Amino acid sequence: MPNPYLLLINGPNLNRLGVRKPDTYGTRTLQDVVDLVRETAQGYGVEVLDKQSNHEGELIDFLQQHGPEALGIIINPGAFGHYAYALRDCLEDIDRPTIEVHISNVHKREAFRHQLVLADVVQGQVVGLGTDGYRYAAIALCQLNP
Numbered sequence: 761m762p763n764p765y766l767l768l769i770n771g772p773n774l775n776r777l778g779v780r781k782p783d784t785y786g787t788r789t790l791q792d793v794v795d796l797v798r799e800t801a802q803g804y805g806v807e808v809l810d811k812q813s814n815h816e817g818e819l820i821d822f823l824q825q826h827g828p829e830a831l832g833i834i835i836n837p838g839a840f841g842h843y844a845y846a847l848r849d850c851l852e853d854i855d856r857p858t859i860e861v862h863i864s865n866v867h868k869r870e871a872f873r874h875q876l877v878l879a880d881v882v883q884g885q886v887v888g889l890g891t892d893g894y895r896y897a898a899i900a901l902c903q904l905n906p
């Protein structure tokens with residue numbers, strides 16, 4: 761049997777972490793975030809498969825391929841979180857424990873960021889706690905699924 765694994769999904773523009781608006785999104789790069797989640801999950805004997813894409817369909821293809829067998833899913837959908845119904849439907853279909861992460865507190869920002877269309881198909885959300893939010897999500901998923 762393959763080792764248990766989490767999916768770590770990052771949506772559009774998150775490849776620019778560390779460079780893009782560091783006051784808002786911090787100074788960790790995407791690779792730093794992947795390493796952080798991998799180290800955290802490793803402590804529970806859990807592996808991490810990661811995917812970043814600027815294209816909704818690519819994220820859906822990856823989720824359909826690897827999601828059904830995953831222990832859980834950490835997803836920062838970026839701006840897709842505000843309007844991407846196909847991504848929402850994909851997560852509903854896969855039906856694995858999912859935690860949505862937003863680095864910034866989207867509720868304190870522009871009105872268009874207040875709507876989160878994945879909200880009703882995820883187990884929970886970590887919002888506004890910086891890139892540490894990814895680590896908290898990993899711990900939660902590993903502990904929910906011992």
Ligand code: DQA
Nearest residue numbers: 773837838839862863864873
């Ligand atoms: C974000 C918040 C989104 O509104 C924004 O489009 C992003 C990043 C966050 O992590 O705070 O790209 O998901």
